[in-house]
Amino acid sequence: MAFESLSDRLQESLKKIRGQSVLTDENMEDMLREIRLALLEADVNFNVVKEFIDHTREKAKGQNVVGSLKPGQLVVKIVHDELVELLGTEVSEINVDKNPTIIMMVGLQGSGKTTSAGKIAKYLRDKKGKKPLMVAADIYRPAAIEQLKTLGETLDVPVFAKGTEFSAEEIVTEALEYGRTNNNDVILIDTAGRLQIDERLMKELENLKAIANPDEILLVVDALAGQEIANVAQSFNDQLGVTGAVLTKLDGDSRGGGAISIRYMTGVPIKFIGTGEKLENIDLFYPDRMADRILGMGDVVSLVEKA
Amino acid sequence: AKTNEKYVAGLDKSSETFSSRMNALAARYREIDDNYFEELENILIMSDVGVNMVMTIVDEIKKEVRLNNIKDPREINEIIADKMFVIYANDSIMTTKLNYAKEGLTVILMVGVNGAGKTTTIGKLAHKIMEEDHKKVMVAAGDTFRAGAIDQLAVWAERLGIECVTGKEGGDPSSVIFDGLKRAKEAHADVLICDTAGRLQNKVGLMKELEKMNRIIKREVPDGPQETLLVIDATTGQNGVNQAVEFSKITDITGIVLTKMDGTAKGGIVLSIKDMLNIPVKFIGLGEKIDDLQEFDLEQYIYGLCHDLMG
Numbered sequence A: 001m002a003f004e005s006l007s008d009r010l011q012e013s014l015k016k017i018r019g020q021s022v023l024t025d026e027n028m029e030d031m032l033r034e035i036r037l038a039l040l041e042a043d044v045n046f047n048v049v050k051e052f053i054d055h056t057r058e059k060a061k062g063q064n065v066v067g068s069l070k071p072g073q074l075v076v077k078i079v080h081d082e083l084v085e086l087l088g089t090e091v092s093e094i095n096v097d098k099n100p101t102i103i104m105m106v107g108l109q110g111s112g113k114t115t116s117a118g119k120i121a122k123y124l125r126d127k128k129g130k131k132p133l134m135v136a137a138d139i140y141r142p143a144a145i146e147q148l149k150t151l152g153e154t155l156d157v158p159v160f161a162k163g164t165e166f167s168a169e170e171i172v173t174e175a176l177e178y179g180r181t182n183n184n185d186v187i188l189i190d191t192a193g194r195l196q197i198d199e200r201l202m203k204e205l206e207n208l209k210a211i212a213n214p215d216e217i218l219l220v221v222d223a224l225a226g227q228e229i230a231n232v233a234q235s236f237n238d239q240l241g242v243t244g245a246v247l248t249k250l251d252g253d254s255r256g257g258g259a260i261s262i263r264y265m266t267g268v269p270i271k272f273i274g275t276g277e278k279l280e281n282i283d284l285f286y287p288d289r290m291a292d293r294i295l296g297m298g299d300v301v302s303l304v305e306k307a
Numbered sequence B: 001a002k003t004n005e006k007y008v009a010g011l012d013k014s015s016e017t018f019s020s021r022m023n024a025l026a027a028r029y030r031e032i033d034d035n036y037f038e039e040l041e042n043i044l045i046m047s048d049v050g051v052n053m054v055m056t057i058v059d060e061i062k063k064e065v066r067l068n069n070i071k072d073p074r075e076i077n078e079i080i081a082d083k084m085f086v087i088y089a090n091d092s093i094m095t096t097k098l099n100y101a102k103e104g105l106t107v108i109l110m111v112g113v114n115g116a117g118k119t120t121t122i123g124k125l126a127h128k129i130m131e132e133d134h135k136k137v138m139v140a141a142g143d144t145f146r147a148g149a150i151d152q153l154a155v156w157a158e159r160l161g162i163e164c165v166t167g168k169e170g171g172d173p174s175s176v177i178f179d180g181l182k183r184a185k186e187a188h189a190d191v192l193i194c195d196t197a198g199r200l201q202n203k204v205g206l207m208k209e210l211e212k213m214n215r216i217i218k219r220e221v222p223d224g225p226q227e228t229l230l231v232i233d234a235t236t237g238q239n240g241v242n243q244a245v246e247f248s249k250i251t252d253i254t255g256i257v258l259t260k261m262d263g264t265a266k267g268g269i270v271l272s273i274k275d276m277l278n279i280p281v282k283f284i285g286l287g288e289k290i291d292d293l294q295e296f297d298l299e300q301y302i303y304g305l306c307h308d309l310m311g
């Protein structure tokens, strides 16, 4: 459609590498250029792409084309493996051993925090036998509390809310007490969306962190996001110490290259993905599937096989 | 004047890195060569300008540099701003004026992907229309799907002191739109702004639903909707182009609202959208408060991006 897939991009460049027996700077040049562009079009951060390509080139250089692999396939395989490596190789589960486990949702406006709080509450109840409590600590966005309450009713999960008259700090303080008396073993705190440059609101998160001492601070990130998300992730992480990310809206047709940027810039694992608006649309994050998606792998595999 | 200052202040944050990178770039190069252009490319890519669009802009600038035999990188900044201006404007007529019906009801439909800022923009836009054009505005809560969406719009309507036509949560959004149209006519409102649920452009069923809403509006107000505004989050990456392409297939998009420009994201994807589909940006969102919406001004936008460089 509007942008070419990697396989379209690779068509031409495969010619140069065809029949080569050793990978060199020279014969990989065209392919790596196209891969670089494809990663940029997948919204991987520019600086990350640069380092990734340099690193991959070094890794591939001098490798012999052996066995049934064609040289083009070998390059794609190396790129793919490097991406998987970067994305974390293994599934990273949320840490809910403590009683209560306290989870704080943070992120930019509209990224999917409230919805993801509902999804995670459902996931932990249904899959881990937990008894979650959700806390409405967004006092700014119109009807944010109603939104969380509605999700709570749908799920039959309790929601602690005090309206918008109290500060988020006060709400969270009381919610922790409430959770303890009601034997909730997971407490999910929904916070207001904010820009990473908003000092006042970032300070509020620091306060909430100090009050709740959360086991998980989950940064919720929109898969539609572009270059800037690398800075957003880094800034949230620097200011708060994030323990995991949730990548939402992957049911869309974006490549979701932001996943790589987040991981690269913060080292924080991606723990969940959002794949729809419904509360069951949540999944664990599988690095190899994500690498396939970012590269548009299905097409690429068949293309390089033919070359 | 007050609003203008705010506009530049909002863009300032987003231009800081752009401008400082440009200056750093000019300072590092004694001569304009291929490396220089490569770095320029990178700066534009970092602003989320589409990869192909970046190539076009850089090619144009290269041509200009060759033609005028420019050697000093400091001279080039103005050319860059100038080229971006020309490429965006591209001989088309750009207006940020809302297209009101000659007589009777004007319908504005707000569409876009999830969480882009549709509902908030409705609050801000209604305020603007009331303040500046002195029209009677009503809103219709056409998002019956997302939890709390109706309440959210109702809060905005209450702040504005206007009527909000609502249906049941989980109900048919088209019938809410229908009720809104009827009610707006009865009450002699000048403008009805319709909220819709967020939808990703690859969701066939949801896009069909939007088509239906559009049909109902047309049936009741033949020239309507006079404006269909596509709301795009400034942090949006390359997918923004797909959003514009797919929404355009269903509705006649008359303009873009670029939200969250008070952040550090640059919203560069609107350049690619303008280039590909000729859809202009009409408004930009600069915050979550009622007066945080401003008309898009191309000159100011580019000035905002580059004003440091031009001294």
Ligand SMILES: Nc1nc2c(ncn2[C@@H]2O[C@H](COP(=O)(O)OP(=O)(O)OP(=O)(O)O)[C@@H](O)[C@H]2O)c(=O)[nH]1
Pocket: A107, A108, A109, A110, A111, A112, A113, A114, A115, A116, A138, A141, A144, A191, A192, A193, A194, A220, A248, A249, A250, A251, A252, A273, A274, A275, A276, A277, A281, B114, B115, B146, B198, B200
């Ligand atoms: N398609 C899709 N939509 C999602 C997903 N996650 C969230 N959404 C939608 O994205 C929009 C924003 O979600 P919210 O949960 O309200 O986001 P938020 O981060 O709490 O927003 P603020 O509180 O305003 O900052 C809503 O329309 C959600 O239904 C997802 O995985 N897929």
Ligand SMILES: Nc1nc2c(ncn2[C@@H]2O[C@H](COP(=O)(O)OP(=O)(O)OP(=O)(O)O)[C@@H](O)[C@H]2O)c(=O)[nH]1
Pocket: A109, A110, A141, A193, A195, B112, B113, B114, B115, B116, B117, B118, B119, B120, B121, B143, B146, B149, B196, B197, B198, B199, B231, B259, B260, B261, B262, B263, B284, B285, B286, B287, B288, B292
């Ligand atoms: N900083 C900032 N935040 C904004 C702006 N516009 C909207 N927001 C915030 O973005 C979040 C999402 O806005 P909504 O108006 O709910 O978005 P929507 O498109 O209606 O979302 P759905 O109906 O869930 O698809 C809210 O927290 C808004 O306050 C803006 O210009 N700047």
Ligand SMILES: [Mg+2]
Pocket: A113, A114, A115, A138, A141, A144, A190, A191, A192, A193
């Ligand atoms: Mg929320």
Ligand SMILES: [Mg+2]
Pocket: B118, B119, B120, B143, B149, B195, B196, B197, B198
């Ligand atoms: Mg909405």
